[in-house]
Amino acid sequence: MSDAVTPSVPRGEFDFRHRPETDQSFENALEKARAGDRLTVADGIELLTTGTDRPGIDRARKERVLEAADRRRAEVVGEEVTFVANLNNNVTTACNTGCLFCNFKDRSEQFRTDYEEDHGGFTKTPTESREIVADAVERGIYEVTSVSGLHPAFALDEEHREILESSDRGDLNYRPPAEYETDPGNYVDQIEAMNVGGVHVHSMTPEEAYHARRGTDWSYEEVFRRLKAAGLDSVPGTAAEILVDEVREVICPGKIGTDEWLEAMEAAATVGLDTTATIMYGHVENEAHRALHLDRIRDLQDRTGAITEFVPLSFVHEETPLAERGMVSGGATRHEDELMIAVSRLYLDNIEHVQSSWVKYGDAQGLKMLTCGADDFMGTILSEEITKRAGGGFGECRSVREYADMIAAIGRIPVERSTDYEHRRRVDPGADTLGPELGPQADGTPLISEK
Numbered sequence: 001m002s003d004a005v006t007p008s009v010p011r012g013e014f015d016f017r018h019r020p021e022t023d024q025s026f027e028n029a030l031e032k033a034r035a036g037d038r039l040t041v042a043d044g045i046e047l048l049t050t051g052t053d054r055p056g057i058d059r060a061r062k063e064r065v066l067e068a069a070d071r072r073r074a075e076v077v078g079e080e081v082t083f084v085a086n087l088n089n090n091v092t093t094a095c096n097t098g099c100l101f102c103n104f105k106d107r108s109e110q111f112r113t114d115y116e117e118d119h120g121g122f123t124k125t126p127t128e129s130r131e132i133v134a135d136a137v138e139r140g141i142y143e144v145t146s147v148s149g150l151h152p153a154f155a156l157d158e159e160h161r162e163i164l165e166s167s168d169r170g171d172l173n174y175r176p177p178a179e180y181e182t183d184p185g186n187y188v189d190q191i192e193a194m195n196v197g198g199v200h201v202h203s204m205t206p207e208e209a210y211h212a213r214r215g216t217d218w219s220y221e222e223v224f225r226r227l228k229a230a231g232l233d234s235v236p237g238t239a240a241e242i243l244v245d246e247v248r249e250v251i252c253p254g255k256i257g258t259d260e261w262l263e264a265m266e267a268a269a270t271v272g273l274d275t276t277a278t279i280m281y282g283h284v285e286n287e288a289h290r291a292l293h294l295d296r297i298r299d300l301q302d303r304t305g306a307i308t309e310f311v312p313l314s315f316v317h318e319e320t321p322l323a324e325r326g327m328v329s330g331g332a333t334r335h336e337d338e339l340m341i342a343v344s345r346l347y348l349d350n351i352e353h354v355q356s357s358w359v360k361y362g363d364a365q366g367l368k369m370l371t372c373g374a375d376d377f378m379g380t381i382l383s384e385e386i387t388k389r390a391g392g393g394f395g396e397c398r399s400v401r402e403y404a405d406m407i408a409a410i411g412r413i414p415v416e417r418s419t420d421y422e423h424r425r426r427v428d429p430g431a432d433t434l435g436p437e438l439g440p441q442a443d444g445t446p447l448i449s450e451k
């Protein structure tokens, strides 16, 4: 996170059709934002760039955008800052999709029984997943978030496995579990395994759902229906990256396209699952792409009403192929991060919560984001691999005590929430001991021992 006013992304080196150019003026766009009018893509671009009439970010203008967003946040959700007691349980790092921003993945050949060298990745069996989740539920978590690599041995369920086994198509990215040192089981097995002790299971991104129906004519609705029956409660809207295909072609050519991502999210909503939505920004894209992305998310929410929160994920560049290949020289600057949060709040007039991710911004900047339009401060997560493996250094866990102290320090009200924000509990920063209370087995005991 640099402090420069000029973005560190080598804008202009990519021959994109969408450019941050508009007929709108910054002042006009800001006026509309302040009045609560629905913004257009051109308005979004003006706000994200602090005006296309001048180069770089104008600090005074930026402050006015942040102020408008902070005011909107206060009107929509008030002074409470929420967080969830949750655990991240990533099942496997095996993935051959090859996204250029990702260093979480390990090539799946290395996981085969005949591979000798150590690869540093992991796969958990359903039994192992269950033990990890059960232990965290006992410690008081409300939710388990589980996102994983697209392991070739993964099938949705036994019926799907039979289809994959009997197919002679060579393009299905499938190999039988027997070829691997560790069998991750089926998606349904993993969800059933993690559905322990009444915990909320948040899993199966649109990209994972795509993998769970490869080689079949099943709809996304069918896939999510089966997963829901196995215990899935809500769907993470990651794999969104930038929902503009000319950007996806550069950073994740192996991933599903924008329309298919939207189709999967809509299907999850149709079968009654809540979702989140994300943007991963600060790599090769420009402000026009960011604004188009927000527009697509807002349309999706108009159709579904199922999105509980929007999460801007600032690209962590250090250890990624994009950086190694010299395609980017850094991530978003601090000013871009703040504007991304603020314009998300102003643009997404139909999504109540905007999350500040301490994994991406760290504590100090994460708190600052709570005055730029964000109102949710993520979760305890207890374990983190995706950002860490990309070179991020903000750690793996925050305790209820740390949350209470940090949120109180900026004069706001700490609130433990459920995944869907329906259950909420104000946390008293003055209490002697602080632990989660909303989880099915939570009794206020600290998640991690307090000094």
Ligand SMILES: C[S@@+](CC[C@H](N)C(=O)[O-])C[C@H]1O[C@@H](n2cnc3c(N)ncnc32)[C@H](O)[C@@H]1O
Binding pocket: 095, 101, 102, 103, 104, 147, 148, 149, 150, 205, 206, 207, 208, 238, 239, 240, 241, 278, 280, 313, 314, 315, 316, 317, 320, 386, 387, 390
């Ligand atoms: C690692 S994937 C795991 C789930 C699944 N394989 C998928 O792609 O949906 C989850 C998300 O992590 C985010 N991510 C991965 N690498 C990142 C990085 N270097 N910086 C920021 N976010 C990253 C991306 O938004 C990605 O969609």
Ligand SMILES: Nc1c(NC[C@H](O)[C@H](O)[C@H](O)CO)[nH]c(=O)[nH]c1=O
Binding pocket: 088, 145, 147, 311, 313, 355, 357, 358, 359, 360, 378, 379, 381, 384, 385, 386, 387
């Ligand atoms: N649960 C949330 C996370 N968890 C961390 C992620 O699994 C991941 O490591 C990374 O964020 C992927 O880019 N992160 C959030 O930002 N928000 C959450 O709610």
Ligand SMILES: N[C@@H](Cc1ccc(O)cc1)C(=O)O
Binding pocket: 145, 147, 202, 235, 236, 237, 238, 276, 277, 278, 311, 313, 386
């Ligand atoms: N809670 C958000 C954020 C998140 C981001 C990245 C993840 O890998 C997981 C979760 C979601 O579920 O979408």
Ligand code: SF4
Binding pocket: 095, 096, 097, 098, 099, 102, 103, 104, 105, 148, 149, 150, 207, 252
């Ligand atoms: S982002 Fe997901 S699909 Fe892409 S390489 Fe990483 S783990 Fe695989």
